[in-house]
Amino acid sequence: MKMQINEFAKLTGVSVRTLHYYDEIGLLKPAFADVQNGYRFYDEKSISRMQEILFYRELDFPLKAISEILSSPDYDKKKALAEQRKLLILKKERLERIIDALDGAEKGKIIMTAFDNNYEAARKQYEAEAKERFGNTDAYKEHTQKTANYTKDIWQSVNDGLTLVFAEFSECMKSGNSADSNEAQDLVKKLQNYITDNYYTCSKEILAGLGQMYVADERFKANIDKQGEGTAEFVSSAIEIFCK
8 A cells, every 4th residue: 555645644634744844854754755756655654653653742742752762773662552551541531530620610619639630740751761761862962961950940041032032033024024034044043052052052954953843843833823923934934044
């Protein structure tokens, strides 16, 4: 069985643009591509791989962590599926408690225990263990070392600073500047320097990947677009131009 990218996108519920991005970062490669026209084709193994990715996405794992886990020679699919099942059951139980609390609230009852987040604690523990086992890239190691002494307040300050950079992009866009304008390109350099200073060395290769992720990953896109609709697309386009 082979499917073109549009068929595969429809089957999996993942956009074609996201599939292109997954291909570029090595998370999900097509089974093969036609050398004459460049068309991508997917097969049964592609479906299996996508299912694994979607399980991790349902558990709110970032794409970088998923890629590291699935690409590791030590990856144990059977064990991973068992752990994912445990976490999803916890997630399901939490949602059921919240639904019950909603039903109770309609009758004037208050049930605060419904919000006990055992699922989130277990998810974070599993993600930390997975990162410890599979997180062996240079960027991840540098990130771990650089942020080792970050307190909650420092993390808040650093993340707020990143949000302000995206806010500047939004203002730049709203002022009528194009993605290739000097103003936008200066902001890309500012973003690159900010990431390097506070998280890890942001090479042009890493920056290009981030630019694609800002629009391919719905969570990143939604967060950046809080500064204004279209900001994520504007940032992504500006980064693409900067990195060429």
